[in-house]
Amino acid sequence: MNNRHSEGTHHFILQRLTAIINLFLGVYVFNFFIKSVEDSHSSVIEGLGNNFSWLIITIFTLSMCYHMWIGFNHILDDYVDEVKARSLLGNLNSIMVVIVALATTLSMITISFF
Amino acid sequence: MLSREYNLRMTNKNKIKTSVRPLSPHLQIYRPSFTMMMSIMHRISGVILYFGSFLLLAWYISIVLGPEVYQLLNTLFSFFIIKVALFLFTWIFFHHLFGGIRHFIWDTGRGFGLNSIEWMARLTAILSFLSTLIIWFL
Numbered sequence: 001m002n003n004r005h006s007e008g009t010h011h012f013i014l015q016r017l018t019a020i021i022n023l024f025l026g027v028y029v030f031n032f033f034i035k036s037v038e039d040s041h042s043s044v045i046e047g048l049g050n051n052f053s054w055l056i057i058t059i060f061t062l063s064m065c066y067h068m069w070i071g072f073n074h075i076l077d078d079y080v081d082e083v084k085a086r087s088l089l090g091n092l093n094s095i096m097v098v099i100v101a102l103a104t105t106l107s108m109i110t111i112s113f114f
Numbered sequence: 115m116l117s118r119e120y121n122l123r124m125t126n127k128n129k130i131k132t133s134v135r136p137l138s139p140h141l142q143i144y145r146p147s148f149t150m151m152m153s154i155m156h157r158i159s160g161v162i163l164y165f166g167s168f169l170l171l172a173w174y175i176s177i178v179l180g181p182e183v184y185q186l187l188n189t190l191f192s193f194f195i196i197k198v199a200l201f202l203f204t205w206i207f208f209h210h211l212f213g214g215i216r217h218f219i220w221d222t223g224r225g226f227g228l229n230s231i232e233w234m235a236r237l238t239a240i241l242s243f244l245s246t247l248i249i250w251f252l
């Protein structure tokens with residue numbers, strides 16, 4: 001082990017760091033989603049422009065993605081003992097998280113700048 | 115004392131296909147309790163939120179794709195059964211949130227007494243439901 005923190009400690013700290021970000025931004029994003037889910041297209045776009053909502057959603061999503069990547073990997077560690085299945089599902093987890101993070105970021109940038 | 119074969123498998127676990135790990139007593143062994151359910155719910159809610167993130171993503175993408183696609187998704191969201199699902203999804207989110215706060219309290223070394231564990235579990239259930247109601251109806 002060459003690192004100052006082992007992988008477990010590293011995940012422990014980052015899981016809590018991202019949790020704090022999710023705690024504050026997540027409530028904002030969920031509130032925004034529930035309140036505007038039946039609004040018209042133009043008013044949702046206007047809402048995304050207010051208070052930098054698009055930026056808050058982007059930061060929340062990136063933090064959330066890292067949080068759920070760690071969480072799902074730990075679930076796989078706990079329940080999937082077979083090494084091959086474990087690594088396959090681990091890779092699927094990474095792909096899924098990257099898709100959500102990238103697609104949300106690109107969507108938010110497209111909505112707010114184009 | 116552990117058998118020689120067991121020790122060998124444990125020390126050479128990288129060479130065999132399945133990692134042999136010791137098992138602790140689990141679900142079938144313990145009598146179900148409220149705090150145990152809440153602990154399990156924290157993990158289950160995490161998994162639901164994981165897959166639910168696709169729902170939020172679909173909404174964002176529909177906004178990018180324009181009013182027609184957005185309207186299509188909106189029609190879907192207006193069904194009663196989908197509304198109920200969204201309500202439950204919000205509750206799951208707050209359940210995970212307050213469960214997380216519980217973990218933060220435990221991280222400081224406080225709240226490990228049987229009484230406080232029981233009360234924090236109850237508060238998680240109550241506050242998560244109240245927060246969902248506030249976001250939906252206020």
